[in-house]
Amino acid sequence: MQNEHQIFGIRAIIEAIQAGKEIDKVFLQKEAQGDLMQELMKTLKKNNVNFSYVPVEKLNKLSKFNNHQGAVASIAPIKFVTMEELVEGVLENKQNPLFLILDQLSDARNFGAIIRTAECTGVDGIIIQKQGSAPVNGDTVKTSAGAVFNIPICKVDHIKDAVFYLQGSGIATVAATEKTENNIYDIDFNRGIAIIMGSEDKGVNPSVLKIIDEKAKLPMYGTISSLNVSVACGAFLYEAVRQRL
Structure with a gap:
């Protein structure tokens, strides 16, 4: 799921990265586990996407209690240059x-x-x-x-x-x-x-x-x-x- 500036959920973030979305930063829940989270981590590292671990309270606030599954991505409002x-x-x-x-x-x-x-x-x-x-x-x-x-x-x-x-x-x-x-x-x-x-x-x-x-x-x-x-x-x-x- 996503709004204008954020994407919620592990699978949605993986698909956005693979589709070439300008992801600025990904916030991950501390100690989150699971195969899908491992796949997200591999995707983040492979594509050199900026990420950090945060408490679940921050994710709840960012997503306004949407089902974030332990991951919220911030979409950059600008296009970066090389x-x-x-x-x-x-x-x-x-x-x-x-x-x-x-x-x-x-x-x-x-x-x-x-x-x-x-x-x-x-x-x-x-x-x-x-x-x-x-x-x-x-x-x-x-x-x-x-x-x-x-x-x-x-x-x-x-x-x-x-x-x-x-x-x-x-x-x-x-x-x-x-x-x-x-x-x-x-x-x-x-x-x-x-x-x-x-x-x-x-x-x-x-x-x-x-x-x-x-x-x-x-x-x-x-x-x-x-x-x-x-x-x-x-x-x-x-x-x-x-x-x-």
């Missing part, structure tokens, strides 16, 4: 593109807020990882104020793949991290560049930090040592805007 389509399409028309990479950002509302700011600051495309990233769902659409429909979003298997591809295309990569002495205001944003923001709890993955071109941090003067990721992202994007004016 890395090649995104980068090559932008480079054909722009000399100094601005990309945004989100390294396993997990909160849909933070994601939506970032998309909204990205659209307002002229970001040419957003890159996320298939596994571990926030879903593009109703919360994302709402908090983005509809901006999610106006900016290309690309899903990649691994963030490192995106970094290498961008570097190979002449795009510099800079990560927002506290693990540096470099200040955001020391970075040249007036060139082809991709800004990398990390997850809410862990920041940018250490393996990603090893391969990017530059690191930068925001100056902090308060007793709290970090900003909300959407706020920090806004500060980085508007420094890029300031330099490009």
Whole structure:
């Protein structure tokens, strides 16, 4: 069974994936068993579909007590683009593109807020990882104020793949991290560049930090040592805007 944005039930989700539906994320009941669930797991892994285990109460809420059988899928309201389509399409028309990479950002509302700011600051495309990233769902659409429909979003298997591809295309990569002495205001944003923001709890993955071109941090003067990721992202994007004016 399904509505506009969700599919309920194991068999329905398997059939949707096999039919090529743009499945954004699948929520599975913790400790769910059975042959059909095993078949769903194989299908999810084979097709590299993002999934997570949740309590049955969350599934009941998502499905409004429809017969979910321990599985609810979220259908993306947008069509994702490939890395090649995104980068090559932008480079054909722009000399100094601005990309945004989100390294396993997990909160849909933070994601939506970032998309909204990205659209307002002229970001040419957003890159996320298939596994571990926030879903593009109703919360994302709402908090983005509809901006999610106006900016290309690309899903990649691994963030490192995106970094290498961008570097190979002449795009510099800079990560927002506290693990540096470099200040955001020391970075040249007036060139082809991709800004990398990390997850809410862990920041940018250490393996990603090893391969990017530059690191930068925001100056902090308060007793709290970090900003909300959407706020920090806004500060980085508007420094890029300031330099490009």
